[in-house]
Structure formats: structure tokens, C-alpha cells
Amino acid sequence: MRIIRAKDYCEMSRRAAEIIASEVILKPDCVLGLATGSSPVGTYDELVKMYKDGALDFSGVRTVNLDEYCGLDITSDQSYVWFMHHHLFDRVNIRPENTHFPDGKQADAQKACAEYDAVMEKTGRTDLQLLGLGPDGHIGFNEPEDFFPAGTHKVALTDSTIQANKRFFSSEEEVPRFAYTMGVAGIMKARRVLMVVSGKSKAGILKEALCGPVVPQVPASVLQLHPDFVLVADEEALSEMEGAQ
Numbered sequence: 358m359r360i361i362r363a364k365d366y367c368e369m370s371r372r373a374a375e376i377i378a379s380e381v382i383l384k385p386d387c388v389l390g391l392a393t394g395s396s397p398v399g400t401y402d403e404l405v406k407m408y409k410d411g412a413l414d415f416s417g418v419r420t421v422n423l424d425e426y427c428g429l430d431i432t433s434d435q436s437y438v439w440f441m442h443h444h445l446f447d448r449v450n451i452r453p454e455n456t457h458f459p460d461g462k463q464a465d466a467q468k469a470c471a472e473y474d475a476v477m478e479k480t481g482r483t484d485l486q487l488l489g490l491g492p493d494g495h496i497g498f499n500e501p502e503d504f505f506p507a508g509t510h511k512v513a514l515t516d517s518t519i520q521a522n523k524r525f526f527s528s529e530e531e532v533p534r535f536a537y538t539m540g541v542a543g544i545m546k547a548r549r550v551l552m553v554v555s556g557k558s559k560a561g562i563l564k565e566a567l568c569g570p571v572v573p574q575v576p577a578s579v580l581q582l583h584p585d586f587v588l589v590a591d592e593e594a595l596s597e598m599e600g601a602q
């Protein structure tokens with residue numbers, strides 16, 4: 358595990374974007390695993406800046422996103438498809454057909470999950486998987502469980518996740534209760550995993566995930582076992598890990 362300490366959210370975003378950019382420069386047809394949430398927004402902004410400066414070309418890049426809410430139309434501004442278009446895809450020269458998500462509108466969960474696993478299989482091994490960290494230790498939407506779910510699966514969101522994500526909706530009732538998410542095996546098979554974490558509110562769960570036992574009740578703890586795991590976090594997020602690193 359490598360830990361890159363950033364002063365604040367801005368520096369975290371810049372450092373993470375530099376790591377992603379080097380991937381794209383070295384392998385123009387790389388597969389990027391992408392994440393939603395507020396943590397990677399600054400990283401996407403930095404990538405857009407580099408693209409606009411002529412330093413990055415996304416025309417060969419392929420992407421697989423971690424997750425999608427069940428039931429939301431892709432035109433909904435709460436869907437993760439919309440999020441990715443708004444924050445990254447519509448601002449760079451990525452080909453829309455090279456971007457992939459679980460199909461949140463597919464009511465048949467088995468079909469939706471099998472289809473996404475097949476898409477990932479066809480796309481090939483992810484070169485770099487970007488992750489945020491949920492307040493309960495979730496990665497993607499892999500919520501605390503008694504086991505690590507391997508493949509794409511349907512999850513019931515925990516109350517903590519619903520509470521955390523309701524800020525993006527006009528009311529708590531509107532937060533979808535279910536999502537499709539890439540499984541832990543899908544995340545772990547990436548050649549490199551890059552996690553961005555910012556703020557005091559994540560300090561406790563970050564320490565638990567990276568310094569505590571590897572248990573499925575803290576899904577992010579599995580990252581301790583990844584051979585090329587890079588954490589880019591700001592001082593506030595790292596504040597409880599001092600001395601434990």
C-alpha cells in the first residue's frame with residue numbers, strides 16, 4: 358500500500374488526476390474503472406483541465422463504472438450515467454460507446470448483473486480502478502456484509518448510505534433503495550487501485566479500513582490485500598492514521 362498525503366481536497370484531486378493521466382499517457386487504450394460521489398469530482402475536473410491543455414487524449418480510453426442505482430433512468434440527473442457525463446465524459450474526447458455501466462433500468466437483477474460481468478470480461482482487465490470510500494466502509498456499493506461478494510450484484514443500500522447520499526436528491530424518499538454494483542473481485546482484479554479520500558468525517562472509517570482487520574463488515578479493508586493499492590488522501594482524512602501508518 359502506498360499513501361500519498363495531500364494538504365487538502367484540491368491537492369488530493371491534482372495528485373490523483375496525475376496518476377490517472379500517467380496511465381492514459383502510457384497506455385492510450387487503457388481501461389479505467391471509474392467512481393462517483395463527491396470525492397472524485399475534483400479529480401475529474403483536473404483531468405478535464407489536462408485534456409483542454411492538450412496533455413491528454415481519451416479517444417482510446419475505455420471505462421467501466423462501479424455502480425448504478427436501480428430504477429433510475431439514465432436521463433435522471435441522479436443517475437450515475439448522468440453524473441459521469443456531466444463531470445467527465447461530455448468534457449473530454451472519450452467515445453460514449455467505450456463507457457460502460459450496470460443497467461439500472463433492467464428489472465431482472467440476474468440478467469443485469471450477468472450482462473455487466475460479461476461487459477467487464479469483454480472490456481478486459483481494468484488497468485486502474487478509482488474508488489471513493491463510503492461512510493460505512495463501502496466501495497462501489499459493496500455494503501458491509503458477512504462475506505465479500507465476488508461478481509456484479511444487486512444490493513440493498515444501508516441506512517448510512519441512504520443518509521449520506523440523500524444530499525443529492527430533493528428528499529430522502531427519492532433515494533433509490535437498491536443498486537447494482539461491481540463486486541469485490543471485479544475491483545480487486547484491477548492492476549492498480551487508486552482511492553481518494555478527503556475530510557475529517559472519513560478519518561475514522563479510513564483508519565478502520567486500512568489499519569484494522571480485513572473483514573467484509575468493512576468492505577474497503579480488502580484493499581489491504583491488493584498488490585498495487587494507492588491511497589491519495591488529505592490531511593484531515595489521514596488524521597486518525599498518524600502513528601498507525
Ligand SMILES: N[C@@H]1[C@@H](O)[C@H](O)[C@@H](COP(=O)(O)O)O[C@@H]1O
Pocket residue numbers: 392393394395396397423424488489490491492495496497498518522
Ligand atoms: N456509490 C458511491 C461510492 O462509490 C462512493 O465512494 C461513495 C462515497 O461518496 P462521497 O465521495 O460523496 O463521500 O458514494 C456512493 O455511495
